[in-house]
Every structure is written in structure tokens, then in C-alpha cells.
Amino acid sequence: MANIAATIITIGDELLIGQTIDTNSAWIAQRLNEIGISILRRVAVADQKDEILKALNEEQQSADILLITGGLGPTSDDITKPLLCSYFNGKMVRSERVETHIRELFGRLNRPIIERNLMQADVPDVCTVLFNRMGTAPGMWFERNGKIFVSMPGVPVEMMVIMQDEVIPRLQQGLTTDAIVHKTTVTAGEGESFIAEKLMGFEERLPAHIRLAYLPDFSIVKLRLTGTGGDPAVLEQEVTALQQELVSILGNIVVATSDLTMEQLLGQTLVGSGSRIGIAESCTGGYIGHCITQVSGSSEYFMGSVVSYDNSIKEKVLGVSAATLDAHGAVSEETATEMVLGALRVLDVDFALATTGVLGPGGGTDRVKVGTVWMAVASKERVVTKMFYFRYDRQRNKEIAAKMGMLFLWRFINNKL
Amino acid sequence: MANIAATIITIGDELLIGQTIDTNSAWIAQRLNEIGISILRRVAVADQKDEILKALNEEQQSADILLITGGLGPTSDDITKPLLCSYFNGKMVRSERVETHIRELFGRLNRPIIERNLMQADVPDVCTVLFNRMGTAPGMWFERNGKIFVSMPGVPVEMMVIMQDEVIPRLQQGLTTDAIVHKTTVTAGEGESFIAEKLMGFEERLPAHIRLAYLPDFSIVKLRLTGTGGDPAVLEQEVTALQQELVSILGNIVVATSDLTMEQLLGQTLVGSGSRIGIAESCTGGYIGHCITQVSGSSEYFMGSVVSYDNSIKEKVLGVSAATLDAHGAVSEETATEMVLGALRVLDVDFALATTGVLGPGGGTDRVKVGTVWMAVASKERVVTKMFYFRYDRQRNKEIAAKMGMLFLWRFINNKL
Numbered sequence: 159m160a161n162i163a164a165t166i167i168t169i170g171d172e173l174l175i176g177q178t179i180d181t182n183s184a185w186i187a188q189r190l191n192e193i194g195i196s197i198l199r200r201v202a203v204a205d206q207k208d209e210i211l212k213a214l215n216e217e218q219q220s221a222d223i224l225l226i227t228g229g230l231g232p233t234s235d236d237i238t239k240p241l242l243c244s245y246f247n248g249k250m251v252r253s254e255r256v257e258t259h260i261r262e263l264f265g266r267l268n269r270p271i272i273e274r275n276l277m278q279a280d281v282p283d284v285c286t287v288l289f290n291r292m293g294t295a296p297g298m299w300f301e302r303n304g305k306i307f308v309s310m311p312g313v314p315v316e317m318m319v320i321m322q323d324e325v326i327p328r329l330q331q332g333l334t335t336d337a338i339v340h341k342t343t344v345t346a347g348e349g350e351s352f353i354a355e356k357l358m359g360f361e362e363r364l365p366a367h368i369r370l371a372y373l374p375d376f377s378i379v380k381l382r383l384t385g386t387g388g389d390p391a392v393l394e395q396e397v398t399a400l401q402q403e404l405v406s407i408l409g410n411i412v413v414a415t416s417d418l419t420m421e422q423l424l425g426q427t428l429v430g431s432g433s434r435i436g437i438a439e440s441c442t443g444g445y446i447g448h449c450i451t452q453v454s455g456s457s458e459y460f461m462g463s464v465v466s467y468d469n470s471i472k473e474k475v476l477g478v479s480a481a482t483l484d485a486h487g488a489v490s491e492e493t494a495t496e497m498v499l500g501a502l503r504v505l506d507v508d509f510a511l512a513t514t515g516v517l518g519p520g521g522g523t524d525r526v527k528v529g530t531v532w533m534a535v536a537s538k539e540r541v542v543t544k545m546f547y548f549r550y551d552r553q554r555n556k557e558i559a560a561k562m563g564m565l566f567l568w569r570f571i572n573n574k575l
Numbered sequence: 576m577a578n579i580a581a582t583i584i585t586i587g588d589e590l591l592i593g594q595t596i597d598t599n600s601a602w603i604a605q606r607l608n609e610i611g612i613s614i615l616r617r618v619a620v621a622d623q624k625d626e627i628l629k630a631l632n633e634e635q636q637s638a639d640i641l642l643i644t645g646g647l648g649p650t651s652d653d654i655t656k657p658l659l660c661s662y663f664n665g666k667m668v669r670s671e672r673v674e675t676h677i678r679e680l681f682g683r684l685n686r687p688i689i690e691r692n693l694m695q696a697d698v699p700d701v702c703t704v705l706f707n708r709m710g711t712a713p714g715m716w717f718e719r720n721g722k723i724f725v726s727m728p729g730v731p732v733e734m735m736v737i738m739q740d741e742v743i744p745r746l747q748q749g750l751t752t753d754a755i756v757h758k759t760t761v762t763a764g765e766g767e768s769f770i771a772e773k774l775m776g777f778e779e780r781l782p783a784h785i786r787l788a789y790l791p792d793f794s795i796v797k798l799r800l801t802g803t804g805g806d807p808a809v810l811e812q813e814v815t816a817l818q819q820e821l822v823s824i825l826g827n828i829v830v831a832t833s834d835l836t837m838e839q840l841l842g843q844t845l846v847g848s849g850s851r852i853g854i855a856e857s858c859t860g861g862y863i864g865h866c867i868t869q870v871s872g873s874s875e876y877f878m879g880s881v882v883s884y885d886n887s888i889k890e891k892v893l894g895v896s897a898a899t900l901d902a903h904g905a906v907s908e909e910t911a912t913e914m915v916l917g918a919l920r921v922l923d924v925d926f927a928l929a930t931t932g933v934l935g936p937g938g939g940t941d942r943v944k945v946g947t948v949w950m951a952v953a954s955k956e957r958v959v960t961k962m963f964y965f966r967y968d969r970q971r972n973k974e975i976a977a978k979m980g981m982l983f984l985w986r987f988i989n990n991k992l
Binding site for chain 2: 171172173174175176177178179180181183184185186187188189191196197198199200201202203204205209213216231232233234235236269272274275292313314315318340342349350351352354355361369370371372373374380382384417437439442443444445446447448450451452454455456457460461462463464465466467468470471474475504505506518519520521549550551552553554556
């Protein structure tokens with residue numbers, strides 16, 4: 159078996175001026191890892207001929223596969239297709255299958271079709287056309303000197319279907335690759351230095367083909383063991399055994415033994431349990447509900463939430479008393495408690511979570527500093543409250559508040575508080 | 576003035592196996608663009624010595640500034656600091672300022688400090704230390720052969736404060752750069768091919784130093800004019816005049832003349848208007864409330880929302896009738912209408928939006944296909960409904976539904992429906 163390495167080249171000025179965040183590369187890397195292909199490098203370049211050519215020439219020196227995204231649109235700033243056509247000494251020909259597909263797509267959307275749209279069906283005669291059922295720009299597969307070059311649109315859904323329908327099956331067919339096994343352990347509540355001290359002996363004993371990586375994300379630290387090479391089944395066993403050892407060293411700070419998000423962790427606990435949850439959100443503005451409903455099947459246990467951004471909604475919908483708001487303020491233990499009890503009652507659920515805080519940049523007072531968030535979790539029998547203090551900007555504070563809130567609820571449901 | 580180019584090198588296996596999405600690079604690119612520095616390339620490499628050295632050696636051939644993030648943590652997989660120390664022929668020395676800061680940080684958090692934490696204060700004696708007030712790992716600034724090398728932690732908040740406090744001021748001091756002006760126009764409702772046809776003559780007349788880029792994002796297309804070089808004030812005037820011409824060609828599909836998100840656009844309309852909005856969300860799960868509250872100051876006009884994920888909440892909290900749900904189903908014009916009227920009443924707002932749909936992958940029926948979303952917008956005087964059909968995966972469908980919902984509400988409020 160051989161270690162097959164790919165490099166991802168993303169083309170587009172929007173990636174270099176910071177107008178777009180590159181989510182494609184992470185997705186592509188995950189899919190390739192699943193079939194045993196590792197990513198050597200990722201390179202982003204501008205929509206400029208010389209920059210694209212430089213990247214093509216350089217990256218094929220070290221990579222076996224070059225995955226290229228972007229620059230396939232119908233407008234004048236999209237130059238990847240003619241460039242690749244001439245790079246591989248081809249000429250443009252109209253693909254009937256793609257043309258038919260474009261005409262159908264426009265017909266379904268009831269839109270007039272123009273020649274510019276049909277030109278999306280022109281492809282170099284030296285490539286294998288990769289069908290794009292989600293859009294008009296087909297992908298292209300070229301080979302030269304044992305290297306594979308795949309060009310795909312930068313629009314995420316279109317790239318994804320081409321990868322799934324066309325690229326992954328072709329790569330699986332043609333290659334025998336080294337095994338790669340990743341096992342991630344999620345911990346909460348301790349910093350990475352502290353964890354590293356505890357794992358010092360463990361790390362020293364790791365064999366050369368297995369590595370440990372620390373991925374801190376505020377008070378959550380993910381520990382990833384990666385093994386490569388050899389027989390896939392043996393490697394799987396080896397890494398699994400090491401993960402079990404790691405978990406037993408770390409004890410109760412471990413919250414999951416796979417790469418789960420907090421919302422997936424909650425889902426794992428709740429699916430099939432018959433328990434139902436609901437939320438009263440203030441400062442998080444709906445973000446926790448959004449996270450929870452990212453999990454397919456969450457409708458089984460998530461009833462809904464009341465986003466009481468304004469105090470009037472806290473009173474009117476959740477039944478927080480005006481006296482409490484007056485005496486203690488919206489960001490207080492007392493308000494969080496009344497909110498969570500309101501959520502239990504109004505949403506008629508078994509477990510509820512409430513958040514109320516001030517995330518910044520404005521809104522701080524002498525009594526309540528920016529970054530303060532009160533949370534409460536409750537069942538019919540019990541309420542637990544906790545104050546958090548987050549010291550980042552508005553968006554990060556919201557993100558951590560949501561994660562900590564879901565972790566707080568998860569611990570409460572699992573009697574780990 | 577000179578055209579100063581930077582390259583961003585991100586270090587970390589997590590970026591190559593797809594465990595982390597790189598949000599740092601976009602943020603860095605925006606900040607550098609603001610001070611007239613363009614990004615030539617972005618390269619991501621593994622936590623491996625030879626790969627990091629290769630990137631350092633290659634990228635300094637073409638870039639003036641190399642911004643390096645990642646690999647500065649206290650654990651064994653973090654190798655950037657010793658590597659840079661030996662690359663620049665330095666030796667490690669303890670920084671007193673950083674050590675004091677680390678001790679203070681741990682004291683404040685009430686955490687025991689260990690030698691591994693203090694080692695974060697060791698820095699190469701050949702660099703300028705860049706103070707990190709958000710964390711323990713300082714940044715480092717090296718210079719060689721007229722090139723600048725800046726190393727920063729990969730944790731976003733830490734990288735951000737080092738950039739703002741230390742890197743940007745130093746770069747501004749030392750460099751005179753070319754002007755760069757970006758002007759973005761946001762359109763909604765037409766595809767990029769259609770827009771490109773309308774702009775054909777306009778594009779042909781563009782001078783060589785001004786480029787037009789198309790950034791399609793579902794039914795929203797952003798058009799970015801970028802001018803470079805010459806006197807900044809003259810360039811600003813030139814690009815502004817061209818943007819005005821572009822807007823007049825495109826007419827009523829233009830929804831904004833700066834790079835605004837839908838939630839910022841709504842904020843622009845509502846701040847200071849005295850109008851208040853609220854939402855009834857079903858399939859979007861709280862995501863629209865989340866988007867709206869990403870805008871600082873949104874508490875002035877956003878009262879809150881009811882996330883009625885389960886039908887029981889639609890009935891109990893929003894007052895949707897059981898008969899309507901029975902006769903027409905949750906995903907119907909009738910239910911959306913009763914939801915929006917419920918939101919107007921329960922949240923006591925001037926304008927409301929309601930969403931109800933099935934985003935997939937499960938939940939579709941013969942009558943209601945996966946991807947169908949009914950929306951309604953209302954004021955006290957008027958209700959408008961609309962059916963949408965989204966054909967992507969669960970997450971993308973939610974994202975587009977939220978954008979289309981906010982656009983629908985914006986058009987309703989501005990009498991553009």
C-alpha cells in the first residue's frame with residue numbers, strides 16, 4: 159500500500175481579500191481522509207493566470223492528486239477552464255449531456271437561457287467530464303505523468319455533489335492507499351497544559367506511527383490520536399486501545415470519545431430517551447436552538463425555545479416578574495431562574511436551559527460587566543444556576559456561551575453536575 | 576508607493592484533515608487589505624518540520640511579509656517556536672514581561688501554574704516579542720533580507736489581539752503601500768449569467784486597474800469592484816463613480832451598495848425607525864434570531880422570537896389552531912399565516928416573519944417535498960406569504976432559508992414586495 163497525498167488548490171480573489179471563508183477545504187479533507195488519502199498542503203491563489211500556473215507547476219512536484227476549486231463560473235473573472243484547457247493542450251468541445259442538463263435546469267426554474275449559460279457546457283476534449291447535478295459548471299478530470307488533476311466549481315454544494323458522485327468513486331477504484339485512523343476524545347473543564355502534564359507518560363510511550371494532537375477550543379479540548387500505515391484492522395485496534403488508555407488517565411473530564419459537537423452529544427443522550435427539552439434564550443438570540451436543530455432527528459426531543467431578547471418578552475411570554483427584573487436586573491441569577499421555570503412550563507418540557515447575559519461590545523454596567531452570562535438548567539424537581547464570564551468579542555462570546563450552555567444542560571441531564 | 580504583498584502560512588494538522596475550518600485567514604486578509612497590503616497566497620501545512628521549512632523557504636521568494644499562524648501551544652505537537660528559533664539562528668531566553676503576564680492570567684483564573692505554562696514565556700533572542708493579552712503564547716516578529724516573518728498563535732482571539740495591538744501598527748509605521756479600494760454591490764433575485772449580460776458593455780469599458788468580480792451565494796450575487804494603485808483619493812472617486820454606473824444599469828435588483836449581510840441590511844433599515852420586529856421560527860430553529868442578534872445594537876428593534884419547532888408550541892404559544900394544522904399540515908400557507916399573526920400578537924411587534932418547512936434529509940412526504948419552506952411576513956395591516964423550494968442539504972437549506980426570510984422581511988418593510 160502506498161501513501162497517496164493530495165493538495166488542494168483554491169482559486170479566487172474572494173479568498174485572498176477575506177470576503178469568503180474557505181469551508182470547502184475542510185470538507186474535501188474529511189472526505190479524502192475517509193478513503194485513506196492525506197492532504198499534504200492547501201494553497202489559495204488569486205484569479206490570475208500566472209499565479210494559477212505557478213501553483214499547478216509547483217504542487218504536482220510533491221502531490222499525487224491536485225484538487226482545484228473555483229473559477230468555473232460563466233463570468234469574465236472565471237478563467238480556470240480555458241487555462242486548464244491550454245495547460246493540457248486541449249480544445250473546447252460542447253458536451254451534449256451537460257447542455258441537455260443546463261436546458262433542463264433552466265426549464266425547471268422557468269428562466270430564459272442565454273448563450274453564456276450554454277457555454278458552461280463547453281469542456282476541454284482532453285478531460286473526463288465530471289457531471290454536476292446541482293449546477294451548470296461541470297467538473298473536469300485530467301491526468302498527466304501519473305498525476306491526477308481535478309477541477310471543480312467553488313460553490314460548496316456543487317463541489318460536494320461532484321466529489322460524492324464522481325471524484326470519490328473514481329479515486330477509490332484507481333488507488334490502493336495507506337490506512338489512516340483518527341480517534342478524537344473530547345474533554346471539558348481543563349486547560350491543555352494541565353492535560354498535557356497528565357498525558358506525559360502516555361505520549362512518551364506512543365509508537366512512531368501514532369501521533370497525539372491537542373485542539374483547544376475555549377474550555378473544551380479535543381485530543382486526536384492519528385495512526386497511519388499497515389493493516390487497517392490492526393491499526394484500528396491499536397488506536398482504539400490507546401484511546402481507551404487515554405480516557406482512563408483523564409477520568410471525568412472526558413465528555414465524548416468521538417469527534418462530537420456539544421449538540422451531537424446532547425442528541426446522543428436524548429434520542430430514544432423519551433425526554434424533551436426546551437430553551438429560554440436571551441443574549442444567545444436563538445443560537446442554541448439553531449445548534450440543536452443542526453442535528454437531524456432533533457425534532458424528537460427539541461420542542462422549541464422562547465428568544466426573549468427584550469425584557470417585555472421575558473415578562474409576557476416566560477412570566478418573569480417585573481419585580482425581579484427591577485430588583486436584580488435582566489442579567490442575574492434570579493432572572494435566569496424565572497426564565498428557566500417559565501420555559502419548563504410554557505414549552506411543557508422535561509428539561510430546560512435559560513441564558514441571560516451581556517455579550518458586548520455595549521451594554522455593560524458597573525454591576526454587570528460585558529461578558530457576564532447567567533445560566534440556569536431545570537427539571538420539574540431541581541434548578542441549578544451558574545455564572546459565566548467570557549472575555550472575547552460579541553461573536554466569540556455567543557459561541558462559547560452556547561457551547562457552555564449545552565454542556566451545562568448535558569451534565570444536568572446526565573447527573574454530572 | 577509600492578505594492579506590498581503578504582502570504583499567510585497556517586500550520587496545523589487539524590487544517591489538513593478537515594477538523595477545523597480556517598477562519599483566521601479571511602480575517603487577516605481583511606485587516607491587511609485595509610492598510611493597503613494584498614495577499615498573494617495562502618498556504619496550509621502540517622505540524623511537520625520539513626513541511627514548515629519548505630513553506631518558509633518558498634514563500635519568501637515572492638512575498639514581502641510572511642504571516643504564520645499556529646503551532647505555538649504548550650504541547651508536544653507544537654513545534655513552530657523552536658523551529659523558528661533555529662531557522663533564525665537564535666537561542667531561547669525567558670521574557671520577564673510574558674512570564675509576569677502568564678502568572679497574572681493563572682492567578683486571575685485561580686488555576687495552579689506549572690513549568691509547562693511558564694515555558695510559554697521562552698522566546699528566541701533574535702525576535703521582537705509581540706504581546707498577547709488574551710493568552711499565554713506571545714507572537715514573534717523576525718526580519719531577514721528585507722522580509723518580515725510574523726508568527727502568531729492559531730487560536731482566533733489571540734491571533735486577533737496580536738494583529739490589532741502589535742502587527743498592524745508596526746506594518747503601518749514601516750511601509751508605504753499602494754492604495755486598494757473595494758466597493759461591493761449586493762443584488763438579489765437574478766443569476767450571475769443574467770447580470771453578466773447586462774454588464775457586458777460596462778465591463779469592457781473598465782480601466783485596467785479596476786476589476787469586477789462576481790460572488791454568487793444562492794440567489795444573492797455580490798459584485799465587487801476592486802481598484803489598485805495611484806492616489807488613494809482619486810482611486811476612491813473613480814471606483815465610487817463606476818459603482819454608481821453599475822447600480823443604475825442593474826436597477827431594482829440592487830439591495831445594498833456596500834458589503835452588507837442581510838441582517839446588517841435589516842439593521843440599517845430599522846435602527847432609529849422606531850419599528851420593532853419579531854419572528855416565529857419553525858424549521859430554521861432559531862437561526863434567524865441568531866443572525867439578527869449578530870448585529871450590535873439589534874436590541875433596539877429585535878424583540879425576540881418563538882421557535883415553535885414542535886407543533887405543540889405552534890398551538891400553545893403562537894395560537895395556531897389545531898384545525899389548521901390538521902387540515903393543511905405544519906408546512907402550509909395557512910400555518911405560516913397563523914404563525915406570523917401569532918408572532919405579531921405575542922411579541923407585540925410592528926413587523927413579523929414566520930418560517931415553516933422541511934429542510935431534510937428526513938421529513939418529506941408526497942404532499943410536502945424536502946426543501947419546501949412556507950414563509951409569511953406581516954404588519955398590523957397586511958400579510959404576504961410565499962413558498963420557497965431549496966434543493967440542498969439540511970445546513971445549506973437552513974442558511975438560504977434564513978437569508979431569503981430576512982430579505983423577504985426587508986422588502987416588506989421597505990414596500991418593495
